[in-house]
Amino acid sequence: MKNIFRTKPIDDLINETKGENGLKKVLGAFELTMLGIGAIIGTGIFVLTGIAAANYSGPALVISFIISGIACAFAGLCYAEFASMVPVAGSAYTYGYTALGEIWAWIIGWDLILEYLFAIATVAIGWSGYIVKLLSSIGIVIPKSLANAPDAGGIVNLPAVLILALITGILVIGVQQSARLNNIIVGIKVAVVLLFIVLGVGHVNVANWTPFMPYGWSGVLSGASVIFFAYIGFDAVSTAAEEVKNPQKDLPRGIIGSLIVCTILYIVVSAVLTGMVPYLKFKETAAPVAFALEQVGITWGSALVSVGAVCGLTSVLIVMLYGQTRVFFAMSRDGLLPKVFSEVHPTFKTPIKSTVLVGVVSMVIAGFTPIGIVAELTNIGTLTAFIIVSAAVIVLRKKDPNRTRAFKCPLVPLVPALSIAFCALLIFKLPVITQIRFVVWLLIGFVIYYAYSYKHSAINEGKTVA
Template sequence: MKNVFKTKSISSLINETKGEKSLKKVLGAFELTMLGIGAIVGAGIFVITGEAAANFSGPALILSFIISAFACGFAALCYAEFSSIIPVAGSAYTYGYAALGEIWAWIIGWDLVLEYTVAIGTVAIGWSGYVDSILKSLGVNLPNALLKSPFEGGVVNLPAVIVLLAIGLLLIKGVSESAKLNSIIVVIKLVVIVLFIVLAAGHIKTSNWHPFMPNGWGGVFAGAASVFFAYIGFDAVSTAAEEVKDAKRDLPKGIIFSLLICTVLYIIVSLVLTGVVPYFKFKGVSAPVAFALQQIGINWGAALVSVGALFGLTSVLLVMMFGQTRIFFAMSRDGLLPKFLGAVNTKTKTPITSTVIVSIAAAIIAGFLPIGIVSELTNIGTLAAFIIVSLGVIFLRRKRPDIKRPFKCPLVPVVPILAALFCGYLILQLTTATKIRFVVWFALGLIVYFLYGSKHSTMNTEAEEQAS
């Protein structure tokens, strides 16, 4: 039992990034920033903005985004410090292993498996919906049997399955190719967002910003809890640590720059949206950006935004699947999951087995299962990981003050504590059903760990060899 609380030395973690099973180092600060933007800017800016304005914040949506940006920013600073110390694949899982011990690393890793797998399936279903909408505008009607799961009266959500398998093949081909495609997609969707701002800015009516806080500060904070999830994705940058040319310098830049850029975009878009259309008209609208352009008669712009949303969701899928495969890779290398998951293609230097398994599992979820409320599990899993990483910074500062930290989180322990408190508060805002499902997933994870992980852990086997 005492082995489950053992931490892994930073030197041993870094040594694991060398040799035949290491991943190819091809990424720089620009590619990392693009990965972050690719993961963050997607369903959040194209869907959540309207819902939050109509149901919670009203025109004060800008304040909700700022509050959420602070909460996420605190966590991002903690991630940035860890990423500069431990440039190893696995993100929060690896940080937990170094700072808190194996059992906490497993808990984070298990949370992230839930976060990414469910998120990938959910986003793929949204991607399929946009494809169907665009095809219909072109006069092409796909049968419902190929657009819905068996639980929804269909046979399979075929577009969702196809895009996930295609992205899996791209990731197998190589991280450099994947990063280049992601950068192109990110540029396209940023151009579309800027175009929306330019087209709509001239139609702003300041009267639409009154009353500014229709539901008071309570509505602003409820809106902050809602739009927080529009920021989820910056943590995916740290999963690429092992494939970065100068990780100690570039990882913190990628994490912080991507979050700052997305925050500015969210604030400007929320101001324009609520200035062009009265906030209450966004109720029940699933595509608020396109809806706003339709309301002012720019229908061609609305169609273009739909295409931009499709690109946005594609890059989210790419980065999320990338992150999931790297977490599987790191956990299998530590023995907590079967070793075959860590197999690396000798030619492309990519974790081929984990990529195949993740793409197939996500395709099954997206093609044959209704996601519904289960998608909220993505949020609670992410928030739990943020809390553990934030507290981990404090523990490692006290335990190993001697470690060289190329990037230091400011005002420790204040910033990590604020990050943990913000995330804890947002967890309380989630539904009871989500919390119960999370507890069940957590319990299942502990069973898997004690039946398999703890027995096959490299930390445990090394301890047994030393004892013998």
């Protein structure tokens, strides 16, 4: 087991993208930024803002978003350096393989599987809540038994399962088609968010911001760890690296651009939202933005926001499912998962078997699991990945200082160290049961690595070890 820290040379990884199992390069900076916005703006605004305001942050939700945004800004700079230097599918998994070694790559990859699968399920459950509400407003009532997981008194969350089946089919056809659909949907949901701000700002009552920090700083930090889910989309941008026309320039632009746009929108929306409605009232709803408009009598706006939320969450699902399949694809190509999952469809040029597997597993989780558990597990998985990528930037600067970096993270090692510190703080503020579940997930991953992945690694087949 002495070779568990073996690394893959960056040049070998790039050469692999040129073979028959390479992916088609079709994306530019605009598509990447839209992918990022597509993944970031969705569940955070349309679902989790109410949960965080009512139970953790109160009106200080604005500060929670700023703290999470700062943590993501530091991590995003680290991701941008790697993405421009290693334009290969797999995101943090691939970065860990080049800088820290195979065992760390496996930990990140296994971690990303948790992150994406449960993120997809969380968003699908939120999408189901909005579509059920929207359909009921026009007289179409879906029985609770078919709209809720068993723990919520139902049999299966059927709308969540059906939307995942549809998106899986779209992703099988091709990433270019998926990106075009995503661009349209992102345009709709950004327009809806801006409409909410315009409609809501005139109904802000400053008295609703008092007390501003009802749960103290501890509540603000806990709220930041909960709504951190809102920011994980930029990681999905880096998973698209292998399908980007000019990755050295376009990937940093896509990552940083999407973070800037979304952070500004989150801060403004959370300020307006908590100013319109007393924060405790958000305990009554899973659709806080539409709920706030209803409370001030703008019912038509509420219906329109619900439509926007359905579109918004749909684009998040597209990007998250896409990201998960690319991580699976990269791990399979390296031999850490069965090779069958790195097979590319001869016509569509997409990893069809990875896509179908991820789609089916996501449907099962979304159909039968409560939203609270899946959201928290997503956050801890993401934060851990950010920590490892930030550490990898510092390590690779020492190991390979002369490698060309089209984008360089500023103030290394300070910025990566701040990223690690912020993310570790947010992990600490998550519920203990979530931390325990995450440790159990990692232990299962170690068993699989030593039983299968170590023996079947592509490095064992004679490829160069750094």
